Amino acid sequence: MELPHLNDLEVQKEIMDVANGYWKSRALQYVIENNVAHHLVNGPKSSFTIAKEIGVNPDFLYRTMRALSCLGIFKEEEDYGVFSQNRKSYFLTQDGVNGFAHISNSIYYQAWGSLGESIKHGEARGLQSIGYDGLWDIDKRNPEFHEIFMNAMSNFTNQLMPYLLKETDFSCFDIVCDLGGSHGLFVLNILKQFPTVKKGINFDLPLVISQNKQLLTESRESEFENNVLSRFQEEPGNFFQQVPEADCFIMKMIFHDWKDKESIQILKSISKKMKPTSRIMIFDSVINVKNEPNYHVWLDLHMMHIANGRERSTSEWENIVEKAGLKIESLSIFSEKYTRTNGRIVLRTI
């Protein structure tokens, strides 16, 4: 390796871009929280007018938007202080904004202050350092964050749905069950796309299922036809204890929440309900790079510090599957472009 000179500006700039990452994340969080992009839906507007409309300091808002426009979020026009919408800022006015609102959320920002504690102890200290017991404790204590979290999960699922359904054939299964299926979107879309699937079950914690019943019944009825809804069921439960009978068990973004020990427990609990023809379909990250920019290694760090979870490499997947007494039938990596889920791992009984 050729050592850089200490005044090598290129190397300095690259490290500085990493060091100041929180500047960008905080500025993004600010404009999301204050719906700044929504003020541009009818065309270009002065940031000074927007500042008046939301009641903040005009100069400071201008400088925040100018900084973001240098990252390609908003377009600064020739006229001083005037901004227009561009591809990235348009995204911030759509449902997909929940995913960004979730990751750049102040709760996570505060929690990341204690990364060193987690690394020292080999145990997640992020949420504990700001007074929570863990990720699932936020559900009970902070309904506002819980809503952002659940909406973000649905947005991620919605954005990926066309790709996931194109890449996976569910038509050979009679009963499909999504374990930890959150708002139930994956199962509903499978039932819509594959009319031969007789029943789809959305399984999640009792709090989630009762909230779904209260909040989602109307939107489901307007979005899905009767022949989909009549085959759809929801079941509350705990996948560590017992799961419903099914031919295909879907687990999307579940194992990354858990350590190996718990992941093996979940797999063993499912395997009790598996027939020789049943399959477990895991949609989660597969880490398969070294020394190059990659989203999944950063998601791994987040899961490590926030939830004691992990994103796994191929050999790490093989290890937990073998310990649970199951077999990997196939492991595919879809695309590194997909944020969140980039892989599908199909498991069968031995």
Ligand SMILES: C[S@@+](CC[C@H](N)C(=O)[O-])C[C@H]1O[C@@H](n2cnc3c(N)ncnc32)[C@H](O)[C@@H]1O
């Ligand atoms: C990271 S979210 C993933 C949601 C969804 N599968 C997706 O990809 O959008 C994890 C889900 O697991 C559920 N969950 C957590 N612990 C659970 C348990 N013990 N039994 C059943 N569901 C659980 C949560 O309520 C949440 O909906």
